[in-house]
Amino acid sequence: MLMLLLGLAPLAWAEQGEAARAWEDEPGVVGELARQAASEGARIQDFYALRDYRPAWQDADAVAAFTSALHTLESDGLHPQDYRPDELRSRHRAVYDDGADVEAQAQYDLFATRQLLMALDHLQRGKVDPEALETGWEVPVAPPDYSFAAVSGAVDQQRFEALIGEVRPDFVPYQRLRSGLARYRNIEKLGGWPRLPEREQALRPGDVDEDVPLLRERLAVIGELEIMMADNDIFPGGEFEAPDPRRYDASLEAAVKRFQRRHLLEADGIVGRQTLAALNVPVERRIDQIRLNMERARWLLHGLPESFVLVDIAGYRLNYYRPDGQIWRSRIVVGRPYRRTPSLRSEITHLTVNPTWTIPPTIKREDVLPKVRQDLGYLWRERIQVLSPSGAPLDPWEIDWDNPGNIVLRQAPGPQNALGQLVIRFPNEHMVYLHDTPAQDLFSREQRAFSSGCIRVENIRELGQLLFDDTNSGHDVERRIEGGETQNVRLAHRMPIIIHYWTVNPGDDGELSFRPDIYERDDALLRALDRPLTL
Known part of the structure; x- marks a missing residue:
C-alpha cells in the first residue's frame, strides 16, 4: 500500500x-x-x-x-x-x-x-x-x-x-457520490428517462390518465418503482381482470412520495408543477449536479475530526457526529437567497442562554424600521429597546424615525426573542451562529430558506446539552434557561463545525437526493469545472 x-x-x-x-x-x-x-x-x-x-x-x-x-x-x-x-x-x-x-x-x-x-x-x-x-x-x-x-x-x-x-478522497459521502455518478451515467447510456408532457391539471392518486404509464416508467428507471403486475381484482364470478395501466394506484403513489422526499418537495403524492419539473430534469443535468457536488466534497470533506457538527445548507439539515459514534440530526432554517448563509469551517466556543438580540443594520433598515414607522407600538409588543451607540436607553417618542441616526435596537431576552432562548456561537467574519427560534412552525416546511443568514435549529436545547455533555463542560441547559439570566457559557473543549452547500446528497442507503439550488451556485461552479485548463 x-x-x-x-x-x-x-x-x-x-x-x-x-x-x-x-x-x-x-x-x-x-x-x-x-x-x-x-x-x-x-x-x-x-x-x-x-x-x-x-x-x-x-x-x-x-x-x-x-x-x-x-x-x-x-x-x-x-x-x-x-x-x-x-x-x-x-x-x-x-x-x-x-x-x-x-x-x-x-x-x-x-x-x-x-x-x-x-x-x-x-x-x-x-x-x-x-x-x-x-x-x-x-x-x-x-x-x-x-x-x-x-x-x-x-x-x-x-x-x-x-x-x-x-x-x-476516501470519505463515505464522496464514495457514494462516485457510485451515483456511475449509476446515472449508465442510465444515460441506456437512453435516459422519458419526459412527461406539460399538464394543466395535477395528476392525483386514483386518477385514470394516459400519462400514468409514462410516470410509472420514469420512476422505474431510477429504481423508485419496480415495474410489475399489480394483484388482479377478483370479481364475484371468480373471473380476473387485468389492472388498468392508466390508473394511478397506491404503489405508484408511494413511489411518487419517495421521489418528492428525495427532491425536498412536499410529499403529497400529487404530480403538480414542481414535481413535474423535477421529474423532467434530464439525466445529463443530474450527472452534472453529481459532478459539481463531488467537487464541493473535495474542497471540504478532508481531515475530518472524530466529532463535529455538519450543517447542510441546501438540504436544510444539521448532523452532529458525536464522539461515541452516534449521529444527532435536526431540521434547520437557513438564509433567504438574498441573505445567504455562508460556507465556513470554524469551532464552537460557547453558548448564550436567554440571549438579547442586537438587530443587525440590514435587518434594522429593511425589516424593522418600516414597521416602527407605521406603528410605534411594534417596539413594545416585540420588547425592543432603543439605545445610543454607547448603550444608554433612549426615549422612542423623541426619535425621528424617518431619520433615526446611529441608534441601536436590542430585543430583550425571552421566548419571543428572535434568537429564542439559546444561541450556539463560533468565531467567523460573517457573525452567523446557530440559534433557537419562536417560529417553530417553519420547521415543518420542506424548503426552509427563511432566515437572514443565521441558522435556526429545531430542538436546539437538546443539541446544546449534548455539546456540554460531550465536551465535559458540566452545565445544564434547561436549568440555566429557567434562571432567566443572559449568560455566555463556554465549552470545556471547542467543537468543530462545518457549514456547506450541497445540492446532491447521498443517503445512508446510497440513494441520491437532489435539492433545489436555492442560492443559484451550481451553474457557475459547473462552468468553472468544465472550463479547459490553459498552460
Missing part, C-alpha cells in the same frame, strides 16, 4: 539550491533537469530533488500507463483531457523517437510531472478555487496530502491507477 498520507517535508531553500547546483554539473539529462527545475515551483523542485534529478518519463510504457490511468478520473467527474494525454504521448514520441537533445528531454520530463501532480491535486482537493467562485467563502483550503516518495515510486513502477486510488 502506498504511504501517501505520510507527506514529505520540503527541503530547506538553501539546501535545495545547493543540491540543484551540484547536479547541474552532471552531464546529460540529469544536469539539464537540475538546471531547468531550479526555475520551477517548490513542489516540482522537491519532487526532482527527491529523485536526485533522475528523469521520470523516459520510458514510453510509463507514459502510456499514465495516460491510460488519466481516463479513470472520469469516474470522479473530472475531464481527463485537462491533463493533456494526447500531448503527453505525441511529445514523448517527438522527443525520444526523433533523438531530441537533453534540453528538450528535460522540458518534456517537467511537463509530464506537472500534469501528474496537477491531476493528483485536483482529485484530492478540487480543480476549482472556491474563494474565486463563491462570495463569503470562509473555509481554509488545505494543501494536497500525499508524499512525493510514493508518487516517485509509482512512476518508476508504472502503478498509476493504484496511485490515483490512494489519492482519491
Whole structure:
C-alpha cells in the first residue's frame, strides 16, 4: 500500500539550491533537469530533488500507463483531457523517437510531472478555487496530502491507477457520490428517462390518465418503482381482470412520495408543477449536479475530526457526529437567497442562554424600521429597546424615525426573542451562529430558506446539552434557561463545525437526493469545472 498520507517535508531553500547546483554539473539529462527545475515551483523542485534529478518519463510504457490511468478520473467527474494525454504521448514520441537533445528531454520530463501532480491535486482537493467562485467563502483550503516518495515510486513502477486510488478522497459521502455518478451515467447510456408532457391539471392518486404509464416508467428507471403486475381484482364470478395501466394506484403513489422526499418537495403524492419539473430534469443535468457536488466534497470533506457538527445548507439539515459514534440530526432554517448563509469551517466556543438580540443594520433598515414607522407600538409588543451607540436607553417618542441616526435596537431576552432562548456561537467574519427560534412552525416546511443568514435549529436545547455533555463542560441547559439570566457559557473543549452547500446528497442507503439550488451556485461552479485548463 502506498504511504501517501505520510507527506514529505520540503527541503530547506538553501539546501535545495545547493543540491540543484551540484547536479547541474552532471552531464546529460540529469544536469539539464537540475538546471531547468531550479526555475520551477517548490513542489516540482522537491519532487526532482527527491529523485536526485533522475528523469521520470523516459520510458514510453510509463507514459502510456499514465495516460491510460488519466481516463479513470472520469469516474470522479473530472475531464481527463485537462491533463493533456494526447500531448503527453505525441511529445514523448517527438522527443525520444526523433533523438531530441537533453534540453528538450528535460522540458518534456517537467511537463509530464506537472500534469501528474496537477491531476493528483485536483482529485484530492478540487480543480476549482472556491474563494474565486463563491462570495463569503470562509473555509481554509488545505494543501494536497500525499508524499512525493510514493508518487516517485509509482512512476518508476508504472502503478498509476493504484496511485490515483490512494489519492482519491476516501470519505463515505464522496464514495457514494462516485457510485451515483456511475449509476446515472449508465442510465444515460441506456437512453435516459422519458419526459412527461406539460399538464394543466395535477395528476392525483386514483386518477385514470394516459400519462400514468409514462410516470410509472420514469420512476422505474431510477429504481423508485419496480415495474410489475399489480394483484388482479377478483370479481364475484371468480373471473380476473387485468389492472388498468392508466390508473394511478397506491404503489405508484408511494413511489411518487419517495421521489418528492428525495427532491425536498412536499410529499403529497400529487404530480403538480414542481414535481413535474423535477421529474423532467434530464439525466445529463443530474450527472452534472453529481459532478459539481463531488467537487464541493473535495474542497471540504478532508481531515475530518472524530466529532463535529455538519450543517447542510441546501438540504436544510444539521448532523452532529458525536464522539461515541452516534449521529444527532435536526431540521434547520437557513438564509433567504438574498441573505445567504455562508460556507465556513470554524469551532464552537460557547453558548448564550436567554440571549438579547442586537438587530443587525440590514435587518434594522429593511425589516424593522418600516414597521416602527407605521406603528410605534411594534417596539413594545416585540420588547425592543432603543439605545445610543454607547448603550444608554433612549426615549422612542423623541426619535425621528424617518431619520433615526446611529441608534441601536436590542430585543430583550425571552421566548419571543428572535434568537429564542439559546444561541450556539463560533468565531467567523460573517457573525452567523446557530440559534433557537419562536417560529417553530417553519420547521415543518420542506424548503426552509427563511432566515437572514443565521441558522435556526429545531430542538436546539437538546443539541446544546449534548455539546456540554460531550465536551465535559458540566452545565445544564434547561436549568440555566429557567434562571432567566443572559449568560455566555463556554465549552470545556471547542467543537468543530462545518457549514456547506450541497445540492446532491447521498443517503445512508446510497440513494441520491437532489435539492433545489436555492442560492443559484451550481451553474457557475459547473462552468468553472468544465472550463479547459490553459498552460
